[in-house]
Every structure is written in structure tokens, then in C-alpha cells.
Amino acid sequence: MNDTSFIQSIQQAIRSVIGSGRAGLHEPNFDGNEWLYLRDCLDSTYVSSVGKYVDRFEAELAEVTGARHVVAVVNGTAALHIALKMAGVKPNDEVLVPALTFVATSNAVNYCGAIPHFVDSDSYTLGVDAVKLRNYLTENTEQKSGHCFNLETGRVIRALVPMHTFGHPADLDGLLAISRDFNIAMVEDAAESLGSFYHGKHTGTFGLLGTLSFNGNKTITTGGGGAILTNSAEIARYAKHITTTAKLPHVWDFRHDEVGYNYRLPNLNAALGCAQLEKLPAKLINKRELFFRYDAAFAKLPGVKLMSEPSSCQSNYWMQTLILDADYADQRDAILKSTNESGLMTRPAWILMNELTPYKSCPRMDLTVAQSLSQRLINIPSSPQLLIAKT
Amino acid sequence: MNDTSFIQSIQQAIRSVIGSGRAGLHEPNFDGNEWLYLRDCLDSTYVSSVGKYVDRFEAELAEVTGARHVVAVVNGTAALHIALKMAGVKPNDEVLVPALTFVATSNAVNYCGAIPHFVDSDSYTLGVDAVKLRNYLTENTEQKSGHCFNLETGRVIRALVPMHTFGHPADLDGLLAISRDFNIAMVEDAAESLGSFYHGKHTGTFGLLGTLSFNGNKTITTGGGGAILTNSAEIARYAKHITTTAKLPHVWDFRHDEVGYNYRLPNLNAALGCAQLEKLPAKLINKRELFFRYDAAFAKLPGVKLMSEPSSCQSNYWMQTLILDADYADQRDAILKSTNESGLMTRPAWILMNELTPYKSCPRMDLTVAQSLSQRLINIPSSPQLLIAKT
Numbered sequence: 113m114n115d116t117s118f119i120q121s122i123q124q125a126i127r128s129v130i131g132s133g134r135a136g137l138h139e140p141n142f143d144g145n146e147w148l149y150l151r152d153c154l155d156s157t158y159v160s161s162v163g164k165y166v167d168r169f170e171a172e173l174a175e176v177t178g179a180r181h182v183v184a185v186v187n188g189t190a191a192l193h194i195a196l197k198m199a200g201v202k203p204n205d206e207v208l209v210p211a212l213t214f215v216a217t218s219n220a221v222n223y224c225g226a227i228p229h230f231v232d233s234d235s236y237t238l239g240v241d242a243v244k245l246r247n248y249l250t251e252n253t254e255q256k257s258g259h260c261f262n263l264e265t266g267r268v269i270r271a272l273v274p275m276h277t278f279g280h281p282a283d284l285d286g287l288l289a290i291s292r293d294f295n296i297a298m299v300e301d302a303a304e305s306l307g308s309f310y311h312g313k314h315t316g317t318f319g320l321l322g323t324l325s326f327n328g329n330k331t332i333t334t335g336g337g338g339a340i341l342t343n344s345a346e347i348a349r350y351a352k353h354i355t356t357t358a359k360l361p362h363v364w365d366f367r368h369d370e371v372g373y374n375y376r377l378p379n380l381n382a383a384l385g386c387a388q389l390e391k392l393p394a395k396l397i398n399k400r401e402l403f404f405r406y407d408a409a410f411a412k413l414p415g416v417k418l419m420s421e422p423s424s425c426q427s428n429y430w431m432q433t434l435i436l437d438a439d440y441a442d443q444r445d446a447i448l449k450s451t452n453e454s455g456l457m458t459r460p461a462w463i464l465m466n467e468l469t470p471y472k473s474c475p476r477m478d479l480t481v482a483q484s485l486s487q488r489l490i491n492i493p494s495s496p497q498l499l500i501a502k503t
Numbered sequence: 504m505n506d507t508s509f510i511q512s513i514q515q516a517i518r519s520v521i522g523s524g525r526a527g528l529h530e531p532n533f534d535g536n537e538w539l540y541l542r543d544c545l546d547s548t549y550v551s552s553v554g555k556y557v558d559r560f561e562a563e564l565a566e567v568t569g570a571r572h573v574v575a576v577v578n579g580t581a582a583l584h585i586a587l588k589m590a591g592v593k594p595n596d597e598v599l600v601p602a603l604t605f606v607a608t609s610n611a612v613n614y615c616g617a618i619p620h621f622v623d624s625d626s627y628t629l630g631v632d633a634v635k636l637r638n639y640l641t642e643n644t645e646q647k648s649g650h651c652f653n654l655e656t657g658r659v660i661r662a663l664v665p666m667h668t669f670g671h672p673a674d675l676d677g678l679l680a681i682s683r684d685f686n687i688a689m690v691e692d693a694a695e696s697l698g699s700f701y702h703g704k705h706t707g708t709f710g711l712l713g714t715l716s717f718n719g720n721k722t723i724t725t726g727g728g729g730a731i732l733t734n735s736a737e738i739a740r741y742a743k744h745i746t747t748t749a750k751l752p753h754v755w756d757f758r759h760d761e762v763g764y765n766y767r768l769p770n771l772n773a774a775l776g777c778a779q780l781e782k783l784p785a786k787l788i789n790k791r792e793l794f795f796r797y798d799a800a801f802a803k804l805p806g807v808k809l810m811s812e813p814s815s816c817q818s819n820y821w822m823q824t825l826i827l828d829a830d831y832a833d834q835r836d837a838i839l840k841s842t843n844e845s846g847l848m849t850r851p852a853w854i855l856m857n858e859l860t861p862y863k864s865c866p867r868m869d870l871t872v873a874q875s876l877s878q879r880l881i882n883i884p885s886s887p888q889l890l891i892a893k894t
Binding site: 139140141142146147150151154155157158159160161162186187188189190214215216219222225327328329333335336357359363364365366367368369370371372373374376377378379380381384448452458459460462463468469470 | 530531532533537538541542545546548549550551552553577578579580581605606607610613616718719720724725726727748750754755756757758759760761762763764765767768769770771772775839843849850851853854859860861
């Protein structure tokens with residue numbers, strides 16, 4: 113197939129599933145109780161940091177994910193920042209972070225005064241490669257007084273932050289074993305994977321803490337929002353305390369016992385979240401159906417495959433993702449250009465963290481797979497309502 | 504007057520203005536276009552970090568305050584954090600902060616890796632005492648290569664953050680002169696003073712930057728929200744860049760040129776803000792009228808006076824504030840207890856920053872006035888709609 117017809121075939125395959133017209137990458141949809149709850153929230157006058165919708169949103173997220181405790185916060189970045197602090201990340205620590213992730217993962221490490229240490233991905237899950245990471249840590253770290261030290265930098269490697277890329281669960285068994293064997297706390301960045309399960313258990317609930325995001329482009333949205341998941345009552349209490357300015361309870365006194373943050377999710381945004389969460393099952397069904405249709409459309413196309421959920425996993429299919437064969441990687445930008453120009457919003461994977469100016473000098477392992485993947489991934493229109501529009 | 508009758512007189516004076524029933528300290532009120540704009544925002548599907556309400560809210564805040572540029576963010580704390588960064592505050596710098604302020608002022612300094620240096624208040628404005636500060640800086644600092652150095656710690660004093668306490672403008676002429684004479688950038692914490700003017704010009708527009716808050720207890724609310732004010736187009740551009748993950752504009756590439764923040768105000772919250780802002784003039788009129796009625800009620804009561812706006816200033820009267828005479832300071836807690844128990848929400852000033860565990864060891868000047876004030880201030884019910892309820 114020549115280049116032009118390859119690009120055209122991809123465009124046609126997408127169009128065959130979602131029909132004509134413009135299509136965003138992932139657009140929110142408000143066909144449930146959103147208006148009702150927003151109105152109720154306004155009528156209550158509790159739109160800010162206290163209110164029943166925040167409590168309800170946290171309780172319902174706990175039910176959906178199976179996490180024992182949930183603390184709602186202003187966004188996924190804030191959730192990661194606090195989760196890392198709760199995991200004991202301190203200035204000058206190192207934190208293992210996939211090179212292939214959104215910049216928030218690295219930024220949250222930076223906010224703690226710590227240094228991201230970039231690790232490679234596995235082309236099967238798009239998440240951290242547990243086998244490669246174990247070998248790397250075995251060769252490059254040593255255990256001293258119960259901590260994992262980087263032999264080269266002398267710094268403690270305090271945490272590992274797997275990210276469930278585009279909603280596909282990483283190799284959590286392999287990563288949990290590393291966390292245990294090397295004394296490195298695991299904090300899951302589940303920003304993209306609400307509704308994704310690994311061996312029947314929700315992502316974000318395997319590590320000491322997990323985090324979610326409800327940004328406008330996510331499976332459900334609160335405008336801006338995020339959440340911290342944990343099974344530890346003590347960590348949850350502390351996370352809530354530190355995200356609400358670390359103020360000690362008192363009728364009138366303003367006593368704050370440490371440096372806290374103003375990270376509490378407003379009740380207004382939680383009201384939207386409660387309505388959105390009710391529609392999560394329907395959204396997940398539609399997103400899965402969209403995958404099946406794309407899969408059929410791309411099945412016979414050489415040079416490209418559609419990313420499907422890892423075995424024994426149930427992905428939320430947040431972002432439908434094409435993976436170009438290595439031979440076709442040089443066509444990526446032409447495909448992005450052509451689809452975006454024709455009204456189909458598509459995008460590549462993120463530029464690798466180690467290639468960004470602020471993180472260029474951070475430690476890293478060999479990143480061959482992440483480098484290859486970052487040149488070959490393309491997200492295509494993934495809104496669950498695209499299906500409804502077509503049918 | 505004996506203690507019991509003093510406490511009773513205060514309670515009666517408050518009741519004579521706002522009538523019977525429970526009264527919060529400052530409650531939001533949504534009797535404008537809040538529903539309309541929230542609904543429109545939902546219908547547009549743009550509830551998150553992009554949308555017309557964010558742009559409109561910024562433009563309207565610019566008009567109300569006279570600031571040339573406004574950048575809306577998730578809350579007042581985030582606004583202060585970024586404003587300090589924009590003012591050049593770096594790790595190990597010192598920042599002059601009133602001891603008498605809400606903890607966010609100090610926390611924002613801490614987020615920059617800098618150290619708050621606490622300064623005293625003036626009992627006339629409740630803000631930073633410019634005369635005392637000038638004397639202190641003259642004796643305790645030296646100028647080297649255009650920077651102000653603390654002689655004792657050797658650190659650069661990079662910024663000065665006056666806060667307009669309870670909505671009353673600080674001595675901005677005096678403080679601006681210090682900023683100029685000592686090469687210390689001024690960043691105004693105008694979280695409490697939307698609608699307050701100093702010599703006819705809006706607070707928050709005198710310094711290099713200013714910040715606002717729209718928390719649920721503020722004069723207008725967005726649920727959670729804040730804004731950065733500046734007259735510099737360059738600073739505004741940079742503030743917007745760094746509050747939106749420092750992503751460089753591109754159709755599909757994710758290139759971030761520095762460590763950024765996820766601090767953008769969601770469009771949903773901005774929609775609420777636009778409706779609230781339309782009601783600001785009416786709220787300010789009611790708050791001023793509430794002041795006049797309280798003032799009359801407290802006029803003849805010995806031992807206590809109501810805080811009124813400094814001369815040549817127009818305060819928003821965010822929080823109506825009683826100042827107990829020194830002889831009556833020991834009655835403060837009994838007044839707080841009695842009023843709160845009878846359904847009148849009151850509160851004292853914040854515990855001084857230098858008395859909080861995380862900031863105990865920070866540098867400070869003599870804080871005699873702040874110490875005295877912090878024992879003698881009581882905020883009383885201040886919602887603008889209290890007046891409407893009574894009449």
C-alpha cells in the first residue's frame with residue numbers, strides 16, 4: 113500500500129464507524145441528572161468546600177472502585193501530589209515514573225521536591241514493563257535500612273507510579289511484587305482508568321494509594337476534579353486533613369498544624385460528578401462497543417492495529433488507540449495532519465518525559481520501547497456518544 | 504458594666520440589626536443568573552478548562568478591578584502561589600507577610616520553597632504597618648546588587664505581601680514606597696477585598712501582581728476559585744502558561760517547556776462567577792448598609808468598636824468586625840461562645856502565623872500590635888442578604 117492510500121484507509125476506517133461530521137477526541141456528555149443536582153446544589157447554597165455532594169461523590173467512588181476510602185480533590189494533579197506525600201516522598205527522593213505518561217505524573221513528583229526517574233514501557237500493556245524494571249533495579253540499586261538506594265545517585269527511590277495508559281491496566285502483579293521486594297511504595301496513577309479492572313479488581317486500588325482524574329476529557333467529568341483512593345483509614349484521614357489546609361477541628365479557632373493545601377473539591381463540582389457517575393456503566397458499555405466496531409474496521413488493514421485490553425483485564429477504553437507497525441511510524445504525522453484537517457480529532461502519545469526541558473537531566477533506564485511506542489501511537493475519536501450519534 | 508451584661512449587650516446589638524434566627528458568618532446567595540449560566544455551560548458541554556465563561560469572567564474582573572489583565576485559577580491559594588513565582592520568589596528567599604493573616608498567605612510562600620518573614624499590623628487599617636516596617640527594614644537589611652538582604656539571615660527579601668484584612672485596604676501608599684525604596688516586589692493578597700478601593704483605585708492593582716479569592720465565604724463565589732491581577736501583559740501571558748501545565752501551543756503535540764501547574768479555573772465555576780459578579784454592586788450596597796446599621800447599634804456600647812473603612816478608602820466590608828478595648832480582651836472567648844451557642848456565628852481573627860507549628864521558627868519583627876489585635880477582633884454575621892431578611 114502506498115502512503116497516500118494508507119492514510120486514506122485509516123481515515124475511512126474511522127469514518128465507517130463514527131459517520132461523517134466533526135468528532136472530538138473525548139467529549140463530555142450530560143444526559144443524566146447533571147442539571148438536577150447542580151440546581152439542588154445551588155438551592156442548598158453549599159457550592160464550596162463543604163456539602164453533601166462531596167461526601168456522596170466520595171462514597172459512590174468508593175463503591176465503584178472498591179477502595180475503602182476516597183478523598184475528592186480539585187484535580188488529578190493535586191491527587192497525585194498528595195498521594196506521593198502520603199507515600200512518604202520527600203525532597204531529594206527519586207520516584208519511578210513511566211517516560212510515556214502525561215506531564216502531571218512528573219510534575220507531582222517535582223512538587224514534592226523529588227526527582228522523577230524514568231522507566232520503560234511494555235508494548236503489550238503500554239504501562240511500565242515490570243520484568244525490565246525488576247532487572248534494572250536488581251542491577252542498579254541496593255537495600256539499606258529498609259530503603260532502596262540508587263547506586264549511581266545515592267538517593268532513595270521512594271515510590272513507583274505506574275500509569276494505566278489510555279485506560280489499559282499495567283502489569284499490576286509484576287509491579288506489586290517489585291514494590292514489596294524492593295521496598296518502594298506503589299502509587300497508581302489511575303487518572304485515565306476509572307472503570308478499568310485488573311483481574312477483577314479496580315485499578316488504583318492495588319498500590320498504597322491510587323489517584324483518579326475527572327478533567328473534561330475523562331470518562332466522567334466534574335469540570336475539574338480528582339480523587340485519592342486508599343484502603344488505609346489513617347492515610348485517608350491525613351489526606352483529607354492536608355487537602356483542607358491542615359486545619360484542626362474547632363468551632364472558631366484557626367489552628368493549622370502543618371503546611372496544608374487548598375485542594376478540596378468544591379461541592380458544585382461534586383454535584384456534577386454524582387450525576388456523571390450514575391452514567392458510568394452506560395458510558396463503559398458504549399466505549400467497549402465503540403472498540404469492537406473500530407476493531408472490525410481496522411482488522412484487515414495492514415500496518416496498524418487497534419490497542420485492545422490486556423488479558424484478564426477489563427479496560428474502560430478511555431482512548432481508542434492505533435498502534436502503527438514500525439515500518440509505518442514515519443506516516444504518523446501525515447495521519448495526524450490529515451485526520452485533524454478533515455474534522456477527526458486525533459493525537460499522538462505524549463512527548464516522552466525525558467525529552468521535556470524541565471526533565472531532560474533526570475535519571476532514566478533504557479527507554480527503547482517507550483521511544484518506539486511514542487512514535488507509533490495515535491488516539492482516535494473515543495467519546496461514548498459517537499456510537500449513539502451514528503446509530 | 505459587668506461581664507455578663509457586656510456579653511449580653513453585644514448579642515443584643517447584633518440581634519437588633521439582623522433579627523432573630525440563626526445567622527452564618529458569610530453565606531453565598533444565588534438570586535441572579537446563576538442557574539441560567541450554569542445550564543448554558545452544561546448545554547455547551549464546555550465545563551472544564553476551556554470555555555467562554557472563563558474568558559468572560561476574566562474580562563469582567565478586569566473591568567471591575569481596573570487591572571489590565573486577569574488570569575482565573577482554581578482558588579486564592581493557587582493565585583498567590585503563582586503570583587509569588589511571577590514576582591521572582593525562589594527557594595530560600597524571604598517574603599514579608601503579615602503575622603495577622605489566613606494561613607494561605609504563608610503556605611503560598613512555602614510552596615515556592617521560600618520562608619515567610621512576619622511583620623506587624625497597624626490597628627487603624629488592620630493591614631501591614633508601613634511606618635514600622637520601613638524602620639525595621641532600614642535597621643535590619645542592606646541593599647546589594649539591587650536586592651534587599653536580611654542582615655541576620657543573609658537571605659534575599661524578595662517580596663512583600665500585604666493582605667487587605669476583612670476587606671479594609673492596607674496603607675498602600677506607604678507600602679508601595681517601601682517596595683520601591685527597598686527593591687522588594689509587592690504582591691497584594693486581595694482575597695478578601697473584591698470591591699474595595701484605596702484612593703479610588705481597586706485593591707490588588709497597586710502591586711506587581713494582586714490576587715483574589717472566590718471561596719464559598721467570599722463576597723462573590725465560584726464554589727472554589729481565584730484570580731491573578733496584573734497590569735503586565737508579559738506576566739499575564741506567563742501566568743496563564745504556567746497555570747495550564749506550561750504546554751506550548753500545538754494542534755497535537757504535548758510539549759511542556761517548564762514545570763507547570765494544573766491551576767486553571769473550570770468553565771463551570773467561571774459560569775457561576777459571571778452571574779455572581781453581576782450582583783456585586785448590589786451586594787456591596789447591602790454590605791455597606793449592614794455596616795451602618797451595626798455601627799449605630801454598637802455606637803453607644805462601651806468597650807467595643809466596629810471596624811470602619813480607613814480614610815480615603817472604600818471597603819467592601821467583607822467581614823464586619825468588632826474590636827474589643829484592651830480591657831475587655833479577656834471577654835473574647837466568652838463572647839464567641841455565647842454568640843455561637845445562640846445561633847449567631849462569630850469568629851476571632853486567625854491565630855498569628857508565628858504561633859502555628861509549621862511557621863514557629865520563621866523570622867519576624869516585633870509583633871506587639873498584631874498580638875494585641877488577634878486577641879481583640881471578632882467577626883460577626885456579615886452576609887449581605889441578612890439585611891433583606893430583616894427588612
